[in-house]
Amino acid sequence: MKILVIGASGRVGTELVKQLLADNHQVIGTTRQEENLFNDNNYSQLDLDITADKNAIQKQIDQDIDAVYFVAGSGGKDVLEVDLHGAIKTMQAVQDKGIKRYIMLSTVFSLDTSKWDNPNIENLKEYYICKHYADQWLVNNSNLDYTIVQAGALKERAATGKITVNDDNSGENSIEDVAITLAAVLTASNTTKKVFSMHNGETAINEAIAKL
Numbered sequence: 001m002k003i004l005v006i007g008a009s010g011r012v013g014t015e016l017v018k019q020l021l022a023d024n025h026q027v028i029g030t031t032r033q034e035e036n037l038f039n040d041n042n043y044s045q046l047d048l049d050i051t052a053d054k055n056a057i058q059k060q061i062d063q064d065i066d067a068v069y070f071v072a073g074s075g076g077k078d079v080l081e082v083d084l085h086g087a088i089k090t091m092q093a094v095q096d097k098g099i100k101r102y103i104m105l106s107t108v109f110s111l112d113t114s115k116w117d118n119p120n121i122e123n124l125k126e127y128y129i130c131k132h133y134a135d136q137w138l139v140n141n142s143n144l145d146y147t148i149v150q151a152g153a154l155k156e157r158a159a160t161g162k163i164t165v166n167d168d169n170s171g172e173n174s175i176e177d178v179a180i181t182l183a184a185v186l187t188a189s190n191t192t193k194k195v196f197s198m199h200n201g202e203t204a205i206n207e208a209i210a211k212l
């Protein structure tokens with residue numbers, strides 16, 4: 001498949017591109033950095049800034065892309081422009097191109113405001129509000145074949161290959177496990193129009209996804 005990864009230079013994006021290339025996909029990764037991120041014949045790069053206007057973003061996206069991942073984020077510095085408006089503009093651009101598949105990396109409990117009294121979330125309130133409405137737009141306003149993967153805290157740890165999905169509690173994730181999960185979602189037909197949360201746990205990733 002030909003896949004666009006928005007945010008290919010990030011911690012998750014880097015691991016995700018590695019996974020997708022290992023799975024023999026053709027990957028276009030976006031970054032505003034000049035340096036080429038991956039030396040692989042199946043990889044090419046796009047200098048994309050999602051704070052640009054929607055039409056400019058749309059012009060940069062190839063028509064024949066099979067799936068788009070959104071793993072970009074402002075890191076709390078520009079939540080309105082990047083995590084909310086930027087994300088939604090990519091959904092609109094992708095939809096207007098006629099591309100259907102869109103996989104969003106979001107955050108645990110993004111759509112469940114009743115869980116936001118947790119102090120870890122209280123401290124990230126503006127980011128949470130932005131992810132909440134971006135995810136809502138994807139679910140309620142787009143006709144995209146979305147999957148929203150809501151990860152708990154991202155940690156630079158070796159992969160375990162095991163996760164728990166849709167738990168009542170949040171938890172930590174190996175970044176590599178999040179990337180493996182995102183890559184596995186692409187080919188699992190039961191993940192379309194689904195939202196699920198994840199953290200490291202006890203079930204093999206493919207088994208956990210198959211049960212969604």
Ligand SMILES: NC(=O)c1ccc[n+]([C@@H]2O[C@H](COP(=O)([O-])OP(=O)(O)OC[C@H]3O[C@@H](n4cnc5c(N)ncnc54)[C@H](OP(=O)(O)O)[C@@H]3O)[C@@H](O)[C@H]2O)c1
Nearest residue numbers: 007008009010011012031032049050072073151152153154
């Ligand atoms: N941190 C956590 O514990 C946690 C937990 C759950 C979910 N998440 C979600 O996971 C996402 C990815 O996390 P991460 O740690 O991999 O992020 P990261 O390392 O900070 O990477 C951020 C990515 O976003 C891109 N980006 C930032 N501003 C942009 C812009 N204006 N236009 C285009 N691209 C832009 C960066 O690209 P450039 O190369 O162009 O700078 C980079 O590829 C977060 O943003 C968050 O929404 C995080």
